[in-house]
Amino acid sequence: MCGIAGFLSVGRCDQIRDSQKILEGMADALIARGPDDFGFWSEDTGIALAHRRLAVLDLSSAGKQPMVCHTGRYIIVFNGEVYNHLDLRKQLEANGVAPAWRGHADTETLLAAFVAWGVRETVGRCIGMFAFAVWDRRERALTLARDRLGEKPLYYGWQGQGHARCFLFGSQVSALKEHPAFSASIDRGALCLLMRHNYIPAPYSIFQGIQKLLPGYLLTISFEKPQPQLVQYWSLEQIAISGATLPFSGSDVHAVDTLEGLLRSSIYQQMIADVPVGAFLSGGIDSSVVVALMQAQSDRPVKTFTIGFEEASYDEAVYARAIAKHLGTDHTELYVSPQQALDVIPRLPYLYDEPFSDSSQIPTFLVSQLTRAHVVVSLSGDGGDELFAGYRRYTLGAQLWSMLRFFPIELRRVFSEMLLWLPPQAWSQVFSIFGKILPRRFRASNMGQKIQKISYLLHARNLNDLHFGLVSHGSSENIVLNAFEPPTFLKGNSPSLLGLDETQRMMVIDSITYLPDDILAKVDRASMGVSLESRVPLLDHRVVEFSWHLPHHMKVRDGMSKWILRQVLYRYVPSSLIDRPKMGFSVPIDHWLRGPLRDWAESLLDVSRLQREAYLNPQLVRNKWSEHLSGRRNWGDYLWSVLMFQAWLETKN
Secondary structure, three states, X not given: OEEEEEEEEOOOHHHOOOHHHHHHHHHXXXXXXOEOXXXXXXXXXXXXXXXXXXXXXXXXXXXXXXXXXXXXXXEEXXXXXXXXXXXXXXXHXXXXXXXXXXXXXXXXXXXXXXXXXOHHXXXXXXXXXXXXXXXXXXXXXXEEEEOOOOOOOOEEEEEOOHHHOEEXXXXXXXXXXXXXXXXXXXXHHHHHHHHHHOOOOOOOOOEXXXXXXXXXXXXXXXXXXXXXXXXXXXOHHHHHHHHHHOOOOOXXXXXXXXXXXXXXXXXHHHOOOOOOEEEEOOOOHHHHHHHHHHHHOOOOOXXXXXXXXXOHHHOOHHHHHHHHHHHXXXXXXXXXXXXXXXXHHHHHHHHOOOOOOOOOHHHHHHHHHHHHOOOOEEEOOOOHXXXXXXXXXXXXXXXXXXXXXXXXXHHHHHHHHHHOOXXXXXXXXHHXXXXXXXXXXXXXXXXXXXXXXXXXXXXXXXXXXXXXXXXXXXXXXXOEOXXXXXXXXXXXXXXOOOOOOHHHHHHHHHHHOHHHHHHHHHHHHHHHOOOOEEEOHHHOHHHHHHHHHOOHHHOOEOOEOOHHHHHHHHOXXXXXXXXXXXXXXOOOHHHHHHOOOHHHHHHHOOHHHHHHHOOEOHHHHHHHXXXXXXXOOOOHHHHHHHHHHHHHHHHOO
């Protein structure tokens, strides 16, 4: 795992003021991603590459980057892992096109494969997570690539004017900002998206003219063709449509066996490293599957890590402890005090170097920090909800719309207002009293927040509207001054997804938006912030492709989500340790804003400050802040987006 950066300059590199110093500055901005080594390479054609290394495979100098292929044609900076690179080496050797290997780094394998097969075909053969930039000396062209699901980030864009014009790229925006040509201003449309979703969906970034490369894409640029040429080498939309067209027709047992085999293979490959390896264990289904299959393939106790909170409604450590004991892992847990969690907040604008406001970023950082004290690589269970219909919104959305569509929207709006008569805390108390007599499928934590959410959903005009409401805060354009919300895959630019039902559509859209831009970005920045490599075996594309061939009744059955994943897990862990309402990985932001974070928030939401900065509507912000403090409404998530932008704004220069 590493950090990459570089630029392609209209002017010659030797005409740029101190190009080496620029590369060093860009790389230094990524030092947490690669604390073990630094390298740079440039030539007077105008190309310059920089690399920060976190040594995980081949710790010797044979793994140093930027790396040049054995023919001298390709030069690469690479971030990530190619888990099947040893198999690729065998193929190259069998075909008689392998070089004399200098070491056993996957980067060297990639370069040899580029020489033999070309960049696009090689990427199609790779199993892994990656973002890389490769310069082709013969074609005088730069190619950027990002993995299929978006585990690794990559930003790019043209900056500067005239002979100072440069195409910049890097693992994080902070690296691009170190180049003297960088002059991008804040994109108010992207800010609208942050206010709605907690994150900024690709291809947008917080800066005008700077984009995120979409997962599954290659980008090529050259002096002759300065406009980036984008090619999609893998499409989740097409995988989903193909799976729905040709569904798996085998028995339940055959399906469970096949999934277990794919997961075993993925996890085995991802356990390979030249440094200590462990796993996050939350006690939920996804991380428990990963740990169970790790332990089944290990000759020693797997190192597992979890954090807990004193607030019972936010604490899953007790469940993780029970599963770790059953599996026999070497388990480490840390109970985090509210003050320890609050102490993370000043670091967030630096960790997430564009504004990001999923509040589970706090526990994700804390568990990463705990884990890094013991291992360098950690496997996580992310991705299971999107692949196996784990989110409640997949069943809730369809059930809710089946009822709502029979009622006039005017009547639903009245009922929405009625639900808001009680504040969220009161609804939570009601459900805590009567929850035990309700059917299991109606039990959930934080019901006050969920009731408030349902009140907004009553305004939906169709199921697509309902899904959009489930994954957003509501209207964002009024709160951002002089702005409009640009189209995204969620709204305005949605894929057609012909042949998929509404639940499948929701799962696809979540997988190409929420998964890479929220979940994976959160894990990447939190883990890389402490120089920890996080791997996600459920997102091996072979597992993803198989999941989309499974009929829905193998994912949701008898009201139980992730049915097939549970069946795999039950082979290793008794169901009594697993079957319970989903909690999520969260912190009580709404309570903290009324308590220990109140003074901090008040300073960031000061009216004169908001007026001076002129990004957000002071009156709307202050109204929501007042309602939240009074307890009449819970605007915790919404205000967290405002506060994370305000905190980031303080640090952007």
